[in-house]
Amino acid sequence: MERRKYREKHKEYIAEGVRILYDALENKQTIKSAVFCDALYRTAGGESLLTRLVDQGIRVYHIPEKLYAEIADTESPQGIMAVLPRIQINLGQLLKKENGLYILLDRVQDPGNLGTIIRTADAAGVDAVLLTKGCVDVYNPKTIRSTMGSIFHLPILILEDQQEAQDFFKSNQIRILTTSLSAKCYHYEIDYRQAAAIVVGNEANGVSDLWMEAADDLVKIPILGKAESLNVSTAASIMLYEAVRQRME
Known part of the structure; x- marks a missing residue:
């Protein structure tokens, strides 16, 4: 600290x-x-x-x-x-692509998880990674090592105002897709080919009510065994590469 x-x-x-x-x-x-x-x-x-x-x-x-x-x-x-x-950027500096893909991390605590998600986001061609307050420091040495250099490849924005981020997504027609174990739709049933922001949450408590309520769609990943949930970096990877799969068709 x-x-x-x-x-x-x-x-x-x-x-x-x-x-x-x-x-x-x-x-x-x-x-x-x-x-x-x-x-x-x-x-x-x-x-x-x-x-x-x-x-x-x-x-x-x-x-x-x-x-x-x-x-x-x-x-x-x-x-x-x-x-x-540290590179300082704001929401207005993010690329506003017609079908931009973003990932938002809501209070992710483990530096290894954060670094892995950034690395996966880089590989998947994500346009920006957004972090809410309460996330582990993206400049934590372990996080930086876990990114394997990807921290230098894409914009990373630490949100000061989460409501501003929600307004940015809404005003730019970027659909908010939030993970939830209680969702009715599976992650592969959603259309990722239009502009989208994927939201994944805290390792212990998931996504906050603030982002649940803002979501255009709540989605879940099938769990067929006895595990209660997936690691957040694994969940993020599955959703990001479903977006990649759909966009490559």
Whole structure:
């Protein structure tokens, strides 16, 4: 929580590891500075990364292994991390495609789930990911690692006003499709070929009443065994790829 407070205060976050920083560079992300530990970095196989950072004029600080280990978030650190600015966007900046596809996460708590959903949304061609207040911090180091670079590929918006988001969807004819165990329709019975926002909810409590009441359709995923529910990232994946299937026909 202490780290989240400082991320929010300074509007910055840390990305750690060779692959994620390569992804940041390839996607033309701004890197403000980097921290480097020679003893750890040599084992990571990313010798050209440091050169690229320096060649781009990014300030790199060399620190000893003991200090790096204290600030690293991973169990097997690769010896390099960087500070990036948070990207600030608002609803008006979202692409308003004729058949746009969005996913809204309502109070999702697990950073691994959040990162997996962002990665799946990226693969499925989603136009934006929207997060309600109460979601785990999207800039949590575990979340960033779980996205496998997808955090750099698509807009991610943290909602300050959920009613504003609902009004945005309604005014742009974007249907709100909300998951609910009590729904009468299965997820594959809904038409995803028009503009749609898929809403998935908290791991323990599901989607809030606010989004249930705003939904144009409530949908459920068949559960044939004895499990009470699906993991939220699994549910999101199933619905997103049903949209992909329909849109590819």
